[in-house]
Amino acid sequence: MTINQQLSVPQPQPVISLGNLHVNYGDREILHGISFDVVPGETLVILGGSGSGKSTLLRALVGLEKPSAGEIWIKGRDLAKISLGELEDIRRKIGMSFQAGALFGSMTVGENVALPLREHTRLEDSTIEIIVRLKLQQVGLGGFEYYMPSELSGGMKKRAAVARALAMDPEILFFDEPSAGLDPIIAAGIDHLILELKRAFRMTIIVVTHELASAFLIADRMLLIDKGDVVAVGTAHEMRASSQPRVRQFLDRVAEPEISGELDYLQMLTAERPDVPGSGRKRGC
């Protein structure tokens, strides 16, 4: 046995494994063969611009979109080939926090969090009440059980949605754009909540976002998607050091060339409008 073999640490089995995943909307292919693995306890951030296919990828990961080809292995089962009953077994072990919360407007916050427990367990009402209170306290919403979702702010709604996603003590937690539409302070609060969950429960967390600050704060590993293809995968450090043009463009916030072209045209138009204050070429005095 070589020293290398003696020192090598066995890699944990991936909890999520994608192989050549293709997803179509009608005739249009959105994802063109995505492959990656996620190991237990890892936080993977899926980065990408609008229309890159990152939300479709997340929907495929939770079984909301059927792949047109390829494999999605979650906890040893291929979502593309399992029955609805088996898919529901897997879904009981995952939690999903949607972009706008997706709380049920006709139920109180407490009833929203209690819903999966009432549907999938035979726990007494009193026990469910205690779990609900605990989950809401974990996300900083203790005492909000009897509020209606419409009475909560955007950040609170997202926290309540996380509490609902945590209700069944999931092994994998998915987040769709957790900081979208929130002010920087509330968004930072959501980031810290994700970090706390990671530290406290060693959960596997998948986050889809386009917020770079948030991604660099919470990610163990990042994956950049562009036009349905994986452009780069790596740690925050590796991504920062990457010289890959698309990665650089995304991280350095460089506009698309065609958009720059349109702006040039706008600048040309405003340059010829001396009546617009502060615009136009400086004329000689």
Add this chain to the structure above:
Amino acid sequence: MQIASLIGGRTLNGLSYVGSLASLGARATYYTLVGPFQGKPLRLQRAIAQAMETGVRALPILSLITFFIGLILALQAAYELRRFGAISAVATAVAISMSRELGPFITAIVVIGRSGSAFAAELATMKVSEEIDALETMAISPVRFLVAPKFLAMMVMLPCLTIWANAMGILGGSLFGVAQADFTFVRYIRASVDSLLLHDITTGLVKSLMFGITITAVGCLEGLSTGAGAEEVGRSTTRAVVMSIFLVVVVDLFFTALFFFAGKS
């Protein structure tokens, strides 16, 4: 050639729509009638609340409409019957028309306007705000959770509303009977009841049950299959109303023909 392809395409779309309706109807019926005995409980409280909304709260407007329809029927029937000196047959004409056709049909139209559109709007809004997706990711069937209570409520309430509508129609007819056809109120009601066979009432109730299933299936299917955005919610609601009215007429024709030919043989 283009026309043939257009007709072919439309026919296929129509068949696919009916297939989707049948599939949703079958799943909802399973979760309503079979699921509760297989450990998949129905949300009975939600079904009761839905029945209150669909049934009890529809009573004032349904009563008013069917009362007027009964009165209109009596006026129209009397116009022709008077020429033959048979104005006393007006009670029979109103009672049979209401029980066999207009009671179930008018009830269905009122329920489409109040509840079919509401089902579509509710589910479409939930779809747009990702609440349906949230249910699915929590391993909760949207059909069991959202559609089945509506099915149960409609299957129970539509026949009940139809009986009420028949009664209100006859009451409307009695206004003319008492004022213009020398009936006393009691004699008019007795003449109406005597003219009705059990068969007249049951055919109407069978039709109303089928209307209830159709309205729920269309409203829920349109809601669940809505696209993205608030505009689509409005479009789904409109489509649910138009499609429900059309399909209720088709179902009415089918069952009326069925009862006619079954009655002859």
